[in-house]
Amino acid sequence: MVEVRGLLISTVGSFLVVYKEKLKEIDDLLYKDIGKHWNELDPNQWYDIKHYNNFLKAYSEASITHEKSWITFGRNLFPAFWKAFGNPEGLKTTLEYIDWEAKYYNSNMRGKEFSERKFINKEDGHVIMQMDGKERNCLVSVGVYESLMAKSGAKGWAVKQTKCVKKGDPVCEFEVTWQK
Numbered sequence: 685m686v687e688v689r690g691l692l693i694s695t696v697g698s699f700l701v702v703y704k705e706k707l708k709e710i711d712d713l714l715y716k717d718i719g720k721h722w723n724e725l726d727p728n729q730w731y732d733i734k735h736y737n738n739f740l741k742a743y744s745e746a747s748i749t750h751e752k753s754w755i756t757f758g759r760n761l762f763p764a765f766w767k768a769f770g771n772p773e774g775l776k777t778t779l780e781y782i783d784w785e786a787k788y789y790n791s792n793m794r795g796k797e798f799s800e801r802k803f804i805n806k807e808d809g810h811v812i813m814q815m816d817g818k819e820r821n822c823l824v825s826v827g828v829y830e831s832l833m834a835k836s837g838a839k840g841w842a843v844k845q846t847k848c849v850k851k852g853d854p855v856c857e858f859e860v861t862w863q864k
Contacts, residue, residue: 686733686795690725695764697722698740699757703746710742730794751823754853758827762835764819778836778862779808785832786813804857808864817849820858829860 693714700707700722705857722739725731740754749751762785766772769800775781786801799816806812815825826843833841840863847857 686793686798687730688733688736689727689792690729690731691727692792693731693736693739694722694725694727695761696736696743697758699760700739700743700746700765705742706742706746713738733795735792737821749819754821754823755830758824761824761828761832762831763786775836777808778833778838779811780785781832781836782811782813782829783861785828793834811860811864813860814847814855814856814857822848822856824848825856827857832843833860833862
């Protein structure tokens with residue numbers, strides 16, 4: 685089983701507040717399973733990833749953009765964290781932002797079936813990153829990388845998903861490029 689920290693589930697819940705009926709529906713399922721509402725979760729406690737995925741699915745069902753809403757969520761995930769908790773200190777380059785995100789991702793999920801983000805290529809201007817994607821939504825990662833490009837001030841950047849487990853590939857793979 686893969687687990688995520690409560691902060692990730694609560695963050696998706698905060699995006700769902702504009703869809704009150706859908707939030708209530710998915711929050712009722714969470715409460716039935718663990719006895720807490722989305723806004724009562726301990727941000728550092730571990731919870732079954734199914735709750736995170738259920739909240740993401742509810743978000744896409746409520747949104748008019750459906751699955752594309754996962755990219756939007758990814759674009760807004762770290763800006764929401766940074767607004768609430770401050771920017772990560774010492775990050776200057778685009779590569780430092782990408783490296784920081786991989787460490788953050790790896791520290792907020794765990795479990796026997798969890799596969800950490802893995803760099804296939806990591807150089808200034810060109811990163812290839814893989815993850816197993818079996819229990820997570822890869823479109824969130826597309827939005828996260830787009831957000832990091834904007835935050836770091838990268839110029840001429842592109843984020844492309846080159847492999848996807850949902851399309852039969854063994855891993856999800858992302859290629860991120862920018863001008864040096």
